Amino acid sequence: EESSVLSRFQQYLKINTAQPSPRYQEAADFLVSQGKALSLEFQSIELVAGKPLVLLKWEGTNPNLPSILLYSHTDVVPSEHSKWAHHPFSAHLDSNGNIYARGSQDMKCVGMQYLEAIRRLKAERFRPLRSLYLAFSPDEEIGGHDGAEKFARSEIFQGMNVGVVLDEGLASPEDHYRVFYAERSPWWMVIKAVGSPGHGSKLYDNSAMENLLKSIEIITRFRASQFDLVKTGFKAEGDVVSVNMVFLKAGTPSPTGFVMNLQPSEAEAGFDIRLPPTADPESLERRIAEEWAPSSRNMSFSFKQKARTCDKSGKPILTKTDPSNPWWALLENAVQKAGGKIGKPEVFPAATDSRYFRERGLPAIGFSPMANTPVLLHDHNEFLHKDEYLKGIKIYESIIEAYASLDHQGRDGGSRDEL
Numbered sequence: 001e002e003s004s005v006l007s008r009f010q011q012y013l014k015i016n017t018a019q020p021s022p023r024y025q026e027a028a029d030f031l032v033s034q035g036k037a038l039s040l041e042f043q044s045i046e047l048v049a050g051k052p053l054v055l056l057k058w059e060g061t062n063p064n065l066p067s068i069l070l071y072s073h074t075d076v077v078p079s080e081h082s083k084w085a086h087h088p089f090s091a092h093l094d095s096n097g098n099i100y101a102r103g104s105q106d107m108k109c110v111g112m113q114y115l116e117a118i119r120r121l122k123a124e125r126f127r128p129l130r131s132l133y134l135a136f137s138p139d140e141e142i143g144g145h146d147g148a149e150k151f152a153r154s155e156i157f158q159g160m161n162v163g164v165v166l167d168e169g170l171a172s173p174e175d176h177y178r179v180f181y182a183e184r185s186p187w188w189m190v191i192k193a194v195g196s197p198g199h200g201s202k203l204y205d206n207s208a209m210e211n212l213l214k215s216i217e218i219i220t221r222f223r224a225s226q227f228d229l230v231k232t233g234f235k236a237e238g239d240v241v242s243v244n245m246v247f248l249k250a251g252t253p254s255p256t257g258f259v260m261n262l263q264p265s266e267a268e269a270g271f272d273i274r275l276p277p278t279a280d281p282e283s284l285e286r287r288i289a290e291e292w293a294p295s296s297r298n299m300s301f302s303f304k305q306k307a308r309t310c311d312k313s314g315k316p317i318l319t320k321t322d323p324s325n326p327w328w329a330l331l332e333n334a335v336q337k338a339g340g341k342i343g344k345p346e347v348f349p350a351a352t353d354s355r356y357f358r359e360r361g362l363p364a365i366g367f368s369p370m371a372n373t374p375v376l377l378h379d380h381n382e383f384l385h386k387d388e389y390l391k392g393i394k395i396y397e398s399i400i401e402a403y404a405s406l407d408h409q410g411r412d413g414g415s416r417d418e419l
């Protein structure tokens, strides 16, 4: 039995769904076939042509109760194949029991674990009281605009009457699992400097390069001040503003590289910024306009991605972890019951599609059952040990059983009232 469970996981991992040209149809066909094999209702929905979202349903005995959404994304980030010990789409199982693949942690594991947990529950003749949905969604890694964002705003979603969403978390090197109630908001910022071009030998003020470098120095100091808060233990990773330079673009190209004796008239740098839910977005935006890219230094800035940090009333978007949210305690208990331990609730340091559900006022919990595992999402040699994967299935079995059996209304736990 173990080998067929693992081979289904490997089959999913082998489908190359890497951005920027994921094989979505192949993944959708595979997922629909899994749904059929489990006698689930299935739909492949194209909210955007060529980007199918697979929706599976196990109807509850009381379909009037709010449903449970087991959410995952099907796309993965690109990888540098030559730098991996095993090809990222080979899903190689090595002699230690580790399965190597892009997506083994982020987050094809979770998508398949939901399915395997349902397979077990069906075999045990479990009947859910609440309806269960599984959504396998495209484009999370590029912002979720043609995936979760449209889905959460769709009529189909409205009709699902979702009460709670489970989505991805992170691996944990320790023996407890990590669990997330909120996330930082991604701002992908490009700053651009202009200046007069000139001879490479000339010293003059206000070149594009000089202007850009001043900004980089200022941003670097800010970065260090935030990082120090983490290094000294005052704040957790998810509770500071992170800013990392992700590209530099300048210079005058030549067939052999770049022209060496010409100072360019334009220079750009890109930054991945992440704001905790409690940060003040206006003050950061002021800092950007006044210090990081001031027009007085011939600088401008734009955003490739700018997620909101708070709802319309100015409250941070988060899922409650206190007893007012029955789903939180239910998850903790269910994990414990299955022999797992859960750490303190955290702010997810990166971004997930959960933000689109939390924005709708729904509770969304970030959780990927991977303990004793190095955090390798988006890294070379992403892997997951087969035993952790198998244990995760039991954990979900316990969670799904508890969630699908909750008999009172249970729509609580969101950060605000329904829209």
Ligand SMILES: [Zn+2]
Pocket (backbone or CB within 6 Å): 073, 106, 107, 140, 168
């Ligand atoms: Zn992910």
Ligand SMILES: [Zn+2]
Pocket (backbone or CB within 6 Å): 077, 106, 141, 377, 378
């Ligand atoms: Zn990712």
